[in-house]
Amino acid sequence: MLKFFILNNDRILSKAELLETVWPDKTVSEQVVFQNISHLRAIFGNDAIKTFSKRGYQWQLELTEITEQAEEVAAALESQAATSKAPAVEESKAEGESKNNESSDSPQQNDSPASDSSPEQPTQESKSTTWLGILGAAALVVATAIWMAVKS
Structure with missing residues (x-):
């Protein structure tokens, strides 16, 4: 569903279109659309997907x-x-945990200079x-x- 939203961020997607595209040839209720949109909003924030009453949904975040x-x-x-x-x-x-264990055994170096100023803008x-x-x-x-x- 995320991929479909991102590829079609310039238009409003209806529930029917989402169901047909994301779950082709499967029988699922409209509730699955609501649940997945809820999950995406939990990940990306409530402003990520806008609801258009009786029309559908549209991706809102800049890509x-x-x-x-x-x-x-x-x-x-x-x-x-x-x-x-x-x-x-x-x-x-498991590989990541192994690497973390290895790195904790060796002293860590920090070559970046210390700064008392406020953090830089990303x-x-x-x-x-x-x-x-x-x-x-x-x-x-x-x-x-x-x-x-x-x-x-």
Whole structure:
């Protein structure tokens, strides 16, 4: 649903269109649309998706084009969701924990100078990185939900 909203952020999407596109050839109630919109709002904020009474929903947040590398990551996550390979997520988590343990054994260096001034404003690049992280987290949530649905 997130992908459909983002690809069609310039128009209002009806419940029927969302149901037909996101759950083709499946019988699901309109409640699934409300629940998924609620989940997306919980992740991205209440202003992310605007409700147009008796018409539908529209994505409201500004979008920034992502780099080629980010597209490859998104494609890999999408592929993983399609094949329902949740163990890869657990392996990745275990690798991350292992790296955290290794790094805690060695002294950490901080080459950045200390500053008493107020924090700098985030650059456009760091904002894009933040959105990329949010989208990655959302993709992981969606992949987990798909895996759980397929598993049950």
